[in-house]
Amino acid sequence: MEIKEFQQKLQDIQRLAVNNGRKISREVVEDFFAGDGLNEIQLQKVYDYLTIQGIHTDEEKKKAEKVSEPEMPKKSSMFSYEAEEAEEEKKSAELTQEEKEYLENYLETLNVILPEEEGERERLFESAKAGEAQAKSRLTELYMKEVLEIAKELHDGEVFLGDMVSEGNIGLIGALESLEEAEDISTFLSGEIRNAILLLLEEQTDQKQSDDILVEKVRNLEHKIKEIMDDDDDKYSAEELSAFLDMDLEEIQGILRLTGEDN
Secondary structure (H helix, E strand, C coil), X not given: CCHHHHHHHHHHHHHHHHHCCCEECHHHHHHHCCCCCCCHHHHHHHHHHHHHCCCEEHHHHHHHHCCCCCCCCCCCCCCXXXXXXXXXXXXXXXXXXXXXXXXXXXXXXXHCCCCCCCCHHHHHHHHHHCCCHHHHHHHHHHCHHHHHHHHHHHCCCCCCHHHHHHHHHHHHHHHHCCHHHCCCHHHHHHHHHHHHHXXXXXXXXXXXXXXXXXXXXXXXXXXXXXXXXXXCCCCCCHHHHHHHHCCCHXXXXXXXXXXXXCC
């Protein structure tokens, strides 16, 4: 399957799950990708992707059911949520209602992840560096909380929190495929998560600045065109205005449509 086609299918299955209350069954996922030739490891990556997008799947239940009597997370564990959820509520004061709902769903996803065992992360680092897919999948789970923390730290209200978290998780997944570059894996993963989110923020800022410049340009051109049109009883054609203002014909035609002078 082509990469673009696969990316589109991931977006489609995510949209389907969101419309179903952010839940989807294993059967639906397998049916959706039937015929695409995905193996078990590739399917697991699909489930990992859905999980980091805040989608609840049967895979989460299967993992939770492996422990008949789950131990309470240690105080030092990354997933000690009782106190942390209260803290998250305080931090979410400046979030929009949509972001608060996203945060609530994301925290629910974190709560079904098995607690981290002592020394587990270091063992996973070695296995993941050797290319073991299950180790990478588990590290993706363990770092979901840190992705959220970094996203909230960098959140300034300009970009939707969920987009920042998604970008951070994508950065994490990419970093897990490049561990041979890392001397300190923990620092490397955290840095790649942060870099991915910062890049998104930078791109959004650049886009906003470009949009503002375009809006100002349209306003100035609109003013010039109206001056020419108002100062003379003769109607100017788009071609003539293009010549007078030294602008592309298509740009002139677009401005005329915006100003209602294209008749």
